Amino acid sequence: MHRFANPARFLRIARVATPLTLWIGLALTVAGLYIGLFASPPDYQQGESVRIMYVHVPAAWLGSGGYLSLAIASAVALIWRHPLATIAARAIAPAGAAFTAICLVSGSLWGKPTWGTYWVWDARLTSMLVLLFLYLGYLALSASEGERGEERRAASILALVGVINLPIIKYSVEWWNTLHQGPSIKLTGSAIDGHMLLPLFLCLGGFTLLFAAIVLMRMRAMLAEQRVEARSRRLAEALA
Amino acid sequence: MLNRPELWTAYIWPAYALTIGGLVALLAWSWLSMRAAERRSEALKRNRP
Numbered sequence: 001m002h003r004f005a006n007p008a009r010f011l012r013i014a015r016v017a018t019p020l021t022l023w024i025g026l027a028l029t030v031a032g033l034y035i036g037l038f039a040s041p042p043d044y045q046q047g048e049s050v051r052i053m054y055v056h057v058p059a060a061w062l063g064s065g066g067y068l069s070l071a072i073a074s075a076v077a078l079i080w081r082h083p084l085a086t087i088a089a090r091a092i093a094p095a096g097a098a099f100t101a102i103c104l105v106s107g108s109l110w111g112k113p114t115w116g117t118y119w120v121w122d123a124r125l126t127s128m129l130v131l132l133f134l135y136l137g138y139l140a141l142s143a144s145e146g147e148r149g150e151e152r153r154a155a156s157i158l159a160l161v162g163v164i165n166l167p168i169i170k171y172s173v174e175w176w177n178t179l180h181q182g183p184s185i186k187l188t189g190s191a192i193d194g195h196m197l198l199p200l201f202l203c204l205g206g207f208t209l210l211f212a213a214i215v216l217m218r219m220r221a222m223l224a225e226q227r228v229e230a231r232s233r234r235l236a237e238a239l240a
Numbered sequence: 241m242l243n244r245p246e247l248w249t250a251y252i253w254p255a256y257a258l259t260i261g262g263l264v265a266l267l268a269w270s271w272l273s274m275r276a277a278e279r280r281s282e283a284l285k286r287n288r289p
Contacts, residue, residue: 022267049251052251109251109254113251213267218273221270221278227281
């Protein structure tokens with residue numbers, strides 16, 4: 001794994017992976033959204049509002065999955081002090097926060113016609129809101145002036161402490177009596193019809209690849225900014 | 241009840257517009273900041289003393 005953590009090697013891989021993830025992700029997303037909107041049937045209970053699921057579920061998956069990646073990258077940064085891990089964590093945070101916000105708003109838009117309300121202080125909804133605050137806390141801490149160390153110590157610790165929220169999100173619908181429905185897709189099978197699974201999986205794959213493309217582009221930008229800083233410093237020293 | 245036409249204008253279109261708008265904004269911001277940073281880095285590399 002350390003082999004790929006070398007910034008020069010990472011950049012070589014990222015230059016190939018960025019357009020691949022971007023274009024395949026866009027193609028899957030456009031196909032998924034089109035089928036979700038126009039070619040899939042309405043649900044027998046939820047009616048047309050089931051179409052919101054095709055954007056809500058992938059956003060929720062990336063909000064939680066993104067936070068897990070953020071925490072893993074932060075752990076690597078704290079333990080091995082690898083600069084690429086800190087850069088990865090800082091690249092994941094804004095994308096994860098955006099997908100969590102999309103999940104919350106699209107969930108509210110689904111909740112109003114289905115439950116009769118945009119918001120309830122339900123365990124699943126509240127733990128997702130806490131996840132958004134954790135992302136925002138990480139972004140604020142990692143951008144602060146006192147956090148200029150390679151491993152962004154306080155921000156990384158916050159990311160690790162926040163992991164406790166992930167099982168709470170996952171099991172909230174089983175541990176508490178919530179308004180939010182339980183899991184529809186399990187390892188043993190799916191309660192969702194095949195016509196609805198197709199756009200859902202297309203959007204899941206597409207959004208995940210676009211998330212990867214965003215993270216790769218942010219990492220490349222941060223690495224280039226670091227090179228600019230280092231070269232400007234050397235230039236100033238040479239001219240002094 | 242759950243198939244009334246205002247469902248589209250009040251809930252479904254806004255959910256999709258928010259998602260597509262958010263995705264496009266994130267992708268554009270990431271792409272433009274990456275291109276700008278890599279261009280600055282290349283320019284400095286060329287002007288190396």
